Amino acid sequence: MNRIVSSARLAPNIFHLAVEAPEIARAVRPGQFAMVIPDEKGERIPLNIADWDEERGTIDLVFLNLGVSTRKLAAFQAGDSVEGIAGPLGQPVEIRNFGEVLLIGGCYGLAGLYPIARELQQAGNKVLFLSEARSPAFIYWEEKNKKFSDRYLTLFRSDCFSSGQELEDKIRELKSEQSGLSLVMVIGCSYLLFKVSEATARIGLKTLVCLNPIMVDGTGMCGACRVSVDGQTRFACVDGPWFEGHSLDWKEYFIRRKAFLEQEEQALVNLDKEFWKKME
Known part of the structure; x- marks a missing residue:
């Protein structure tokens, strides 16, 4: 324990x-x-x-x-x-001097990107950090992330499941301002990864996404986390979790993410029942 x-x-x-x-x-x-x-x-x-x-x-x-x-x-x-x-x-993300790197995080991704920002900057990169959230109330570790960011920005979207146009506009703006920007790394909910990948494909920016699929053992034995990258099967637990966002079969990924949705919802109902039973 x-x-x-x-x-x-x-x-x-x-x-x-x-x-x-x-x-x-x-x-x-x-x-x-x-x-x-x-x-x-x-x-x-x-x-x-x-x-x-x-x-x-x-x-x-x-x-x-x-x-x-x-x-x-x-x-x-x-x-x-x-x-x-x-x-x-999983495989650690590659850390070397890329020049200028844009990190985009939402939800738990604001924390997941922290050590990456730290080591990218120490490797000589100019680090741009974009925190995406519904409102300022959902931003945390701001001072920690600013410490290892050359530019720290926020983007608030009341509807995180919208078209993603605000994200694309912001990335285009940063690309026009930072001529050396060549790489985007993203951690957050699956929809954020998907929308950033869509936007950067149109802009022409290489994008690495940190996938969070269903996993059972995490060591490549069960195959529950398999994804398709450039038409090839990969296991997110041992080959990832980092993959090129433009090469991923997103349709398959979302279908597999919902494979046990009904059971997950029932498990929450059962947990609530156990709680109220203890309160009797």
Whole structure:
């Protein structure tokens, strides 16, 4: 079991846990993730590793409280323990001097991009950081991300499932202002990844997206996280989670993301029933 050092709510429905995991803290690289099991009856879920401290032997997990497992994690307090954590998993994102890089984050992605911004800047890049959210209330870690950003911007969209035109306009504006901009990296909800990829394909900017598909074991054995990239099957857990957004079969990706939606909804209903039964 892994002890929780601290817990906090960062924004509406966004939570942070610092967890003791010394072996992971020594080995993790930017862009990797961990599989987390909340309790003995819990499922394994992939969470981006948002930061780490080798001396303290801790890793930072930031997540959206959406399903049963994340609801359980959001209820944990300092001193509690999660059943288990496996990691670091997946391929780290490539870090080298690209010149100018645009990082776009939404939801839990604002934290997931933090170590990437840090190491990209240390590698000599000019880092542009764009935080996308519904309103200022959903922005967090602003000062942390500004520390490793040459330009920090925000984009507020009341309807995050809109056409994405505001995103495209902002990316075009940045491209016209930053002649050396050649790469975009994105972490956030699947729809944000999709819309950014659509926009950058029209603009002509290489785009890497951090996928978060359904995963079971996280080590390439089950195939639940398979995606199609340039017509080839890839496993997000071992070949990713980073892929070229213009090469991904997004239609297939969204279909597979919804494969267990009915069961996920029922699991939330069952969890609520258990809660109210305990309250009787």
